[in-house]
Amino acid sequence: MLLLTELRLPTIKRLVTDLCTQSDREGWPGHRLLESLLEHEIAEREARRTERHRAESSLSPDKRLSSFDFNAVPCVSKAQVMALAEGTEWLDRGANVLLFGPPGVGKSHLVCALGHALIDAGRRVLFTRCSELVQRLQAARRDLRLPQELARLDRFDLLILDDLSYVRRDQAETSALFELIAERYERKSLAVTANTPFSRWGEVFVDAAMTVAAVDRLVHHATILEMNVQSYRQRTAQAAAPARRASKPTTAAAKD
Ligand code: ADP
Numbered sequence: 001m002l003l004l005t006e007l008r009l010p011t012i013k014r015l016v017t018d019l020c021t022q023s024d025r026e027g028w029p030g031h032r033l034l035e036s037l038l039e040h041e042i043a044e045r046e047a048r049r050t051e052r053h054r055a056e057s058s059l060s061p062d063k064r065l066s067s068f069d070f071n072a073v074p075c076v077s078k079a080q081v082m083a084l085a086e087g088t089e090w091l092d093r094g095a096n097v098l099l100f101g102p103p104g105v106g107k108s109h110l111v112c113a114l115g116h117a118l119i120d121a122g123r124r125v126l127f128t129r130c131s132e133l134v135q136r137l138q139a140a141r142r143d144l145r146l147p148q149e150l151a152r153l154d155r156f157d158l159l160i161l162d163d164l165s166y167v168r169r170d171q172a173e174t175s176a177l178f179e180l181i182a183e184r185y186e187r188k189s190l191a192v193t194a195n196t197p198f199s200r201w202g203e204v205f206v207d208a209a210m211t212v213a214a215v216d217r218l219v220h221h222a223t224i225l226e227m228n229v230q231s232y233r234q235r236t237a238q239a240a241a242p243a244r245r246a247s248k249p250t251t252a253a254a255k256d
């Protein structure tokens with residue numbers, strides 16, 4: 001037992017005394033005791049790894065699949081989203097997910113929720129605003145560090161680029177974005193959200209040829225989720241308004 005407490009296995013160290021006592025009391029065979037100790041160690045190690053991955057992901061903690069109302073977006077198949085969340089082999093193929101729709105329809109929420117589910121499944125995910133990432137890549141290129149920066153992003157099985165449409169040619173030299181897309185093509189997955197359809201991506205990339213090449217690579221192995229519904233914020237505000245109006249006289253009456 002002294003030896004076990006010397007090991008750099010924190011869970012075993014913590015549990016060994018209690019489990020040995022239980023083992024003696026209940027007459028466990030030796031292998032049962034060892035299995036039990038190692039199972040605890042492995043389970044806690046996985047839990048710590050998952051929490052590390054969640055901390056590094058920059059995902060909003062509260063945007064989960066459990067809080068996403070699929071009834072609000074009937075054009076999105078819940079089964080298709082759940083398949084992406086549960087069967088993670090698409091990440092091994094470097095397949096992509098593209099989410100389109102006007103502002104406020106739940107693109108960021110849904111893509112974050114998918115990210116959390118993939119982290120739960122043991123994968124590494126990074127959420128970034130696309131415009132911020134483009135600026136970072138540009139700075140890296142200026143400092144001749146672009147390959148290192150792309151390699152750093154390579155650690156992530158899924159890189160989420162939120163709001164691609166907010167990147168503007170004049171805001172940033174978006175060839176860095178193209179390089180990222182080309183570099184990850186068929187190797188590492190991207191999830192992209194955008195307010196504008198492909199036909200307007202010419203406003204983002206440097207020229208028509210680069211736009212076509214970027215779109216081509218992104219859609220080649222992609223699940224496309226079209227979220228063409230009314231803004232969830234507007235819907236909930238409208239749903240709350242009649243209730244507020246209806247509740248006003250009652251409040252007044254209560255005061256009287
Ligand atoms: P978008 O990225 O499309 O602009 P967001 O994901 O930011 O939209 O959604 C706006 C707000 O509405 C967020 O607070 C989000 O959590 C919420 N929301 C949007 N759609 C849904 C939904 N279907 N179920 C639950 N909350 C939603």
Ligand code: MG
Nearest residue numbers: 107108162163
């Ligand atoms: Mg958004």
